[in-house]
Amino acid sequence: MITCSAPGKIYLFGEHAVVYGESAICCAVELRTKVHVEKSNDILIESTLGTTGIDYEIHPYVSYAIEKMQRLTDITGVRIRIESEIPVGSGLGSSAAVTVASIQALNHLYECGLSLEDIARTGHEIEKMVQGNASPTDTYVSTMGGVVMIPQRKQLPLLKCPIVIGNTNQFSSTKELVGNVANLRSEFPTIIESILFNIGQMSMIAEKFVHEGDYMTIGKLMNVNQGLLDAIGVGSAELSSLVYAARNSGAICAKITGAGGGGCIISLADDNTAMTIAKAIEDAGGEAIITKNTEEGVRLEPLNG
Ligand code: MEV
DSSP states (O other): OEEEEEEEEEEEEOTTGGGGTOOEEEEEEEEEEEEEEEEOSSEEEEETTEEESSOTTTSHHHHHHHHHHHTTSOOSOEEEEEEESSOTTSSSOHHHHHHHHHHHHHHHHTTOOOOHHHHHHHHHHHHHHHHSSOOSHHHHHHHHOSEEEETTTEEEOOOOSOEEEEEOOOOOOHHHHHHHHHHHHHHSHHHHHHHHHHHHHHHHHHHHHHHHTOHHHHHHHHHHHHHHHHHTTOOOHHHHHHHHHHHHTTOSEEEEESSOSSSEEEEEOOTTTHHHHHHHHHHTTOEEEEEOBOSOOSEEOOTTO
16 A cells, blocks of 8 residues: 655735736645555545545546556556545645645556656646646645745745634635636726736745745735735635634734635734634634645655555
8 A cells, every 4th residue: 555645735925816827926734635545456536525436526636647647557446545634625725635646646556657747747737627727836836845936936945934724614616716817807907917917026026035034024915915816806705704813813914825715814823823813713703724834745655654
Protein backbone atom coordinates (compact mmCIF):
# COMPACT_ATOMS: atom_id res chain seq x y z
CA MET A 1 0.00 0.00 0.00
CA ILE A 2 1.19 3.49 -0.89
CA THR A 3 -0.14 6.66 0.74
CA CYS A 4 0.37 10.15 -0.66
CA SER A 5 -1.05 13.39 0.65
CA ALA A 6 -1.41 16.89 -0.77
CA PRO A 7 -2.30 20.19 0.92
CA GLY A 8 -5.18 22.60 0.50
CA LYS A 9 -4.51 26.23 -0.32
CA ILE A 10 -5.61 29.76 0.43
CA TYR A 11 -5.29 32.95 -1.57
CA LEU A 12 -3.64 35.87 0.21
CA PHE A 13 -4.32 37.91 -2.95
CA GLY A 14 -5.59 37.58 -6.45
CA GLU A 15 -8.41 35.02 -6.81
CA HIS A 16 -10.51 35.75 -9.92
CA ALA A 17 -7.88 38.24 -11.20
CA VAL A 18 -5.56 35.27 -11.81
CA VAL A 19 -8.08 33.87 -14.31
CA TYR A 20 -7.31 36.95 -16.47
CA GLY A 21 -3.53 36.61 -16.20
CA GLU A 22 -3.08 38.99 -13.25
CA SER A 23 -0.76 38.08 -10.37
CA ALA A 24 -1.89 36.27 -7.26
CA ILE A 25 -0.22 35.08 -4.06
CA CYS A 26 -1.41 31.71 -2.94
CA CYS A 27 -0.15 29.41 -0.21
CA ALA A 28 -0.42 25.79 0.81
CA VAL A 29 -1.90 25.19 4.28
CA GLU A 30 -1.56 22.36 6.75
CA LEU A 31 -4.85 20.71 5.87
CA ARG A 32 -4.22 17.65 3.76
CA THR A 33 -6.01 15.03 1.69
CA LYS A 34 -4.56 11.52 1.95
CA VAL A 35 -4.92 8.97 -0.83
CA HIS A 36 -4.13 5.30 -0.09
CA VAL A 37 -3.63 3.02 -3.11
CA GLU A 38 -3.01 -0.69 -3.49
CA LYS A 39 -3.24 -3.14 -6.37
CA SER A 40 -6.47 -5.15 -6.39
CA ASN A 41 -8.72 -7.21 -8.69
CA ASP A 42 -11.11 -4.36 -9.56
CA ILE A 43 -11.00 -0.59 -9.65
CA LEU A 44 -12.51 0.68 -6.40
CA ILE A 45 -12.67 4.28 -5.17
CA GLU A 46 -13.70 4.78 -1.53
CA SER A 47 -14.49 8.10 0.15
CA THR A 48 -17.15 9.63 2.39
CA LEU A 49 -19.22 9.97 -0.81
CA GLY A 50 -19.41 6.18 -1.14
CA THR A 51 -17.62 3.31 -2.89
CA THR A 52 -17.60 3.30 -6.68
CA GLY A 53 -15.62 2.09 -9.66
CA ILE A 54 -14.58 4.67 -12.23
CA ASP A 55 -17.41 7.17 -11.76
CA TYR A 56 -17.29 10.62 -13.32
CA GLU A 57 -20.29 11.83 -11.28
CA ILE A 58 -19.33 10.79 -7.74
CA HIS A 59 -15.52 10.65 -7.98
CA PRO A 60 -14.66 12.71 -11.10
CA TYR A 61 -11.15 13.81 -10.08
CA VAL A 62 -9.94 10.36 -9.05
CA SER A 63 -11.63 8.74 -12.05
CA TYR A 64 -9.85 11.09 -14.45
CA ALA A 65 -6.58 10.57 -12.55
CA ILE A 66 -6.90 6.80 -13.13
CA GLU A 67 -7.81 7.39 -16.78
CA LYS A 68 -4.77 9.65 -17.30
CA MET A 69 -2.43 7.18 -15.59
CA GLN A 70 -3.86 4.31 -17.68
CA ARG A 71 -2.26 6.05 -20.67
CA LEU A 72 1.13 5.51 -19.04
CA THR A 73 0.73 2.10 -17.46
CA ASP A 74 -1.56 -0.90 -17.30
CA ILE A 75 -4.01 -0.25 -14.45
CA THR A 76 -6.67 -2.95 -14.37
CA GLY A 77 -7.31 -3.22 -10.66
CA VAL A 78 -6.57 -0.73 -7.92
CA ARG A 79 -8.19 0.17 -4.62
CA ILE A 80 -8.08 3.89 -3.80
CA ARG A 81 -9.18 5.22 -0.42
CA ILE A 82 -9.52 8.95 0.23
CA GLU A 83 -9.38 10.67 3.59
CA SER A 84 -9.54 14.45 3.74
CA GLU A 85 -9.16 17.24 6.27
CA ILE A 86 -10.11 19.80 3.59
CA PRO A 87 -13.79 20.69 3.48
CA VAL A 88 -15.24 20.04 -0.01
CA GLY A 89 -16.48 22.97 -2.12
CA SER A 90 -15.16 25.50 0.36
CA GLY A 91 -12.55 27.30 -1.78
CA LEU A 92 -9.68 25.56 0.04
CA GLY A 93 -8.56 23.51 -2.96
CA SER A 94 -10.00 20.14 -1.97
CA SER A 95 -10.39 19.04 -5.60
CA ALA A 96 -6.81 19.97 -6.51
CA ALA A 97 -5.49 18.15 -3.42
CA VAL A 98 -7.34 14.90 -4.14
CA THR A 99 -6.33 15.05 -7.80
CA VAL A 100 -2.65 15.71 -7.13
CA ALA A 101 -2.42 13.15 -4.30
CA SER A 102 -4.14 10.50 -6.48
CA ILE A 103 -1.76 11.07 -9.39
CA GLN A 104 1.30 10.92 -7.13
CA ALA A 105 0.05 7.79 -5.33
CA LEU A 106 -0.53 5.99 -8.66
CA ASN A 107 2.79 7.34 -9.93
CA HIS A 108 4.55 5.65 -6.98
CA LEU A 109 2.50 2.43 -7.07
CA TYR A 110 3.13 1.85 -10.80
CA GLU A 111 6.58 3.50 -10.87
CA CYS A 112 5.68 5.83 -13.75
CA GLY A 113 8.46 8.35 -13.05
CA LEU A 114 6.33 11.51 -13.26
CA SER A 115 8.04 14.68 -12.04
CA LEU A 116 6.32 17.27 -9.85
CA GLU A 117 5.92 19.49 -12.95
CA ASP A 118 4.19 16.56 -14.74
CA ILE A 119 1.89 16.04 -11.75
CA ALA A 120 0.93 19.73 -11.56
CA ARG A 121 0.26 19.84 -15.31
CA THR A 122 -1.79 16.60 -15.33
CA GLY A 123 -3.70 17.82 -12.27
CA HIS A 124 -4.58 21.05 -14.08
CA GLU A 125 -5.74 19.14 -17.16
CA ILE A 126 -8.06 17.08 -14.93
CA GLU A 127 -9.43 20.18 -13.16
CA LYS A 128 -10.22 21.72 -16.56
CA MET A 129 -11.98 18.51 -17.67
CA VAL A 130 -14.19 18.59 -14.57
CA GLN A 131 -14.64 22.34 -13.95
CA GLY A 132 -14.16 24.07 -17.29
CA ASN A 133 -12.18 27.28 -16.90
CA ALA A 134 -9.83 26.44 -13.98
CA SER A 135 -6.52 28.26 -13.57
CA PRO A 136 -3.44 26.10 -12.84
CA THR A 137 -3.04 27.77 -9.44
CA ASP A 138 -4.67 25.22 -7.14
CA THR A 139 -2.98 22.16 -8.63
CA TYR A 140 0.39 23.93 -8.83
CA VAL A 141 0.33 25.07 -5.19
CA SER A 142 -0.96 21.73 -3.94
CA THR A 143 1.87 19.97 -5.81
CA MET A 144 4.73 22.31 -4.90
CA GLY A 145 3.60 23.67 -1.51
CA GLY A 146 4.87 26.95 -0.02
CA VAL A 147 3.82 30.52 -0.73
CA VAL A 148 3.72 31.02 -4.47
CA MET A 149 3.38 34.05 -6.68
CA ILE A 150 1.32 33.13 -9.75
CA PRO A 151 1.74 33.15 -12.75
CA GLN A 152 5.46 33.82 -12.14
CA ARG A 153 5.68 30.60 -10.07
CA LYS A 154 8.01 32.40 -7.70
CA GLN A 155 8.39 30.87 -4.21
CA LEU A 156 8.10 33.50 -1.43
CA PRO A 157 8.92 33.05 2.27
CA LEU A 158 6.35 31.35 4.48
CA LEU A 159 4.15 33.58 6.63
CA LYS A 160 4.94 32.72 10.23
CA CYS A 161 1.66 33.95 11.72
CA PRO A 162 -1.34 31.70 12.46
CA ILE A 163 -4.06 31.74 9.82
CA VAL A 164 -7.65 31.44 11.00
CA ILE A 165 -10.08 30.15 8.41
CA GLY A 166 -13.82 30.73 8.74
CA ASN A 167 -16.02 28.35 6.78
CA THR A 168 -19.60 29.46 6.02
CA ASN A 169 -20.33 25.79 5.17
CA GLN A 170 -22.19 27.08 2.14
CA PHE A 171 -21.22 25.23 -1.02
CA SER A 172 -19.82 27.43 -3.73
CA SER A 173 -19.35 26.53 -7.38
CA THR A 174 -16.10 27.93 -8.76
CA LYS A 175 -17.40 27.47 -12.31
CA GLU A 176 -20.53 29.54 -11.56
CA LEU A 177 -18.66 32.30 -9.73
CA VAL A 178 -16.00 32.58 -12.45
CA GLY A 179 -18.88 32.76 -14.98
CA ASN A 180 -20.61 35.55 -13.02
CA VAL A 181 -17.41 37.62 -12.98
CA ALA A 182 -17.00 37.04 -16.74
CA ASN A 183 -20.57 38.29 -17.34
CA LEU A 184 -20.02 41.40 -15.20
CA ARG A 185 -16.77 42.04 -17.08
CA SER A 186 -18.58 41.83 -20.43
CA GLU A 187 -21.25 44.24 -19.19
CA PHE A 188 -18.84 46.81 -17.68
CA PRO A 189 -15.45 46.07 -19.25
CA THR A 190 -13.69 49.31 -18.27
CA ILE A 191 -14.69 49.10 -14.63
CA ILE A 192 -14.26 45.37 -14.02
CA GLU A 193 -11.01 45.11 -15.96
CA SER A 194 -9.51 47.91 -13.91
CA ILE A 195 -10.63 46.23 -10.66
CA LEU A 196 -9.03 42.93 -11.75
CA PHE A 197 -5.89 44.82 -12.79
CA ASN A 198 -5.75 46.52 -9.38
CA ILE A 199 -6.15 43.19 -7.59
CA GLY A 200 -3.14 41.95 -9.60
CA GLN A 201 -1.18 45.09 -8.64
CA MET A 202 -1.85 44.35 -4.99
CA SER A 203 -0.03 41.02 -5.29
CA MET A 204 2.93 42.76 -6.95
CA ILE A 205 3.09 45.38 -4.18
CA ALA A 206 2.59 42.81 -1.42
CA GLU A 207 5.49 40.62 -2.58
CA LYS A 208 8.01 42.93 -0.90
CA PHE A 209 6.09 42.86 2.40
CA VAL A 210 5.90 39.06 2.32
CA HIS A 211 9.70 39.03 2.00
CA GLU A 212 9.96 41.44 4.93
CA GLY A 213 7.42 39.54 7.07
CA ASP A 214 5.46 42.81 7.46
CA TYR A 215 2.09 41.24 8.30
CA MET A 216 0.43 44.55 9.21
CA THR A 217 1.00 45.95 5.72
CA ILE A 218 0.10 42.65 4.05
CA GLY A 219 -3.10 42.76 6.12
CA LYS A 220 -3.98 46.31 5.04
CA LEU A 221 -3.67 45.24 1.41
CA MET A 222 -5.68 42.04 2.00
CA ASN A 223 -8.51 44.15 3.43
CA VAL A 224 -8.44 46.29 0.27
CA ASN A 225 -8.51 43.07 -1.80
CA GLN A 226 -11.63 42.03 0.14
CA GLY A 227 -13.36 45.30 -0.85
CA LEU A 228 -12.58 44.64 -4.51
CA LEU A 229 -13.86 41.05 -4.29
CA ASP A 230 -17.12 42.45 -2.93
CA ALA A 231 -17.15 44.92 -5.83
CA ILE A 232 -16.99 42.13 -8.43
CA GLY A 233 -19.92 40.38 -6.78
CA VAL A 234 -18.36 37.32 -5.16
CA GLY A 235 -19.22 38.25 -1.57
CA SER A 236 -22.23 37.22 0.50
CA ALA A 237 -23.85 38.29 3.76
CA GLU A 238 -22.43 35.19 5.49
CA LEU A 239 -18.90 35.80 4.21
CA SER A 240 -19.07 39.46 5.28
CA SER A 241 -20.35 38.48 8.69
CA LEU A 242 -17.31 36.19 9.21
CA VAL A 243 -14.94 38.84 7.80
CA TYR A 244 -16.18 41.40 10.35
CA ALA A 245 -16.30 38.89 13.19
CA ALA A 246 -12.60 38.16 12.56
CA ARG A 247 -11.59 41.80 12.13
CA ASN A 248 -13.52 42.91 15.22
CA SER A 249 -11.90 40.24 17.39
CA GLY A 250 -8.29 41.20 16.74
CA ALA A 251 -7.45 39.78 13.30
CA ILE A 252 -4.81 41.68 11.36
CA CYS A 253 -7.09 41.36 8.34
CA ALA A 254 -9.79 39.17 6.86
CA LYS A 255 -10.92 38.40 3.34
CA ILE A 256 -12.65 35.80 1.21
CA THR A 257 -10.40 33.04 -0.13
CA GLY A 258 -11.15 31.24 -3.39
CA ALA A 259 -14.16 31.70 -5.59
CA GLY A 260 -16.44 33.30 -2.95
CA GLY A 261 -20.24 33.15 -3.02
CA GLY A 262 -19.94 30.78 -0.04
CA GLY A 263 -16.95 28.81 1.14
CA CYS A 264 -14.37 30.43 3.37
CA ILE A 265 -12.72 33.56 4.64
CA ILE A 266 -9.16 33.73 5.92
CA SER A 267 -7.71 36.00 8.55
CA LEU A 268 -4.17 36.59 9.71
CA ALA A 269 -3.69 36.41 13.46
CA ASP A 270 -0.95 36.31 16.04
CA ASP A 271 -0.37 33.65 18.68
CA ASN A 272 -2.39 35.60 21.26
CA THR A 273 -5.43 36.33 19.10
CA ALA A 274 -5.95 33.14 17.05
CA MET A 275 -8.25 31.45 19.61
CA THR A 276 -10.31 34.62 20.17
CA ILE A 277 -10.77 35.08 16.43
CA ALA A 278 -11.77 31.43 16.04
CA LYS A 279 -14.38 31.83 18.76
CA ALA A 280 -15.76 35.02 17.18
CA ILE A 281 -16.08 33.19 13.84
CA GLU A 282 -17.96 30.34 15.53
CA ASP A 283 -20.23 32.81 17.38
CA ALA A 284 -21.03 34.40 14.00
CA GLY A 285 -22.21 31.02 12.68
CA GLY A 286 -19.05 29.88 10.90
CA GLU A 287 -16.74 26.93 11.45
CA ALA A 288 -13.24 28.00 12.46
CA ILE A 289 -9.99 26.24 11.59
CA ILE A 290 -6.65 27.48 12.94
CA THR A 291 -3.84 26.54 10.58
CA LYS A 292 -0.59 27.79 9.07
CA ASN A 293 1.36 27.77 5.82
CA THR A 294 3.34 24.74 4.84
CA GLU A 295 6.24 24.42 2.47
CA GLU A 296 5.35 20.78 1.82
CA GLY A 297 3.37 20.06 -1.32
CA VAL A 298 2.39 16.57 -2.39
CA ARG A 299 4.33 13.95 -0.45
CA LEU A 300 4.72 10.24 0.04
CA GLU A 301 3.57 9.35 3.54
CA PRO A 302 5.52 6.86 5.65
CA LEU A 303 4.15 3.29 5.69
CA ASN A 304 1.00 3.13 7.87
CA GLY A 305 0.75 6.92 7.43
C1 MEV B 1 -10.76 29.46 -7.08
O1 MEV B 1 -10.11 28.76 -6.02
C2 MEV B 1 -9.92 30.59 -7.58
C3 MEV B 1 -10.43 31.32 -8.81
O2 MEV B 1 -9.47 32.33 -9.11
C4 MEV B 1 -10.60 30.40 -9.99
C5 MEV B 1 -9.29 29.84 -10.52
O3 MEV B 1 -8.22 30.41 -10.30
O4 MEV B 1 -9.38 28.82 -11.24
C6 MEV B 1 -11.75 32.00 -8.53
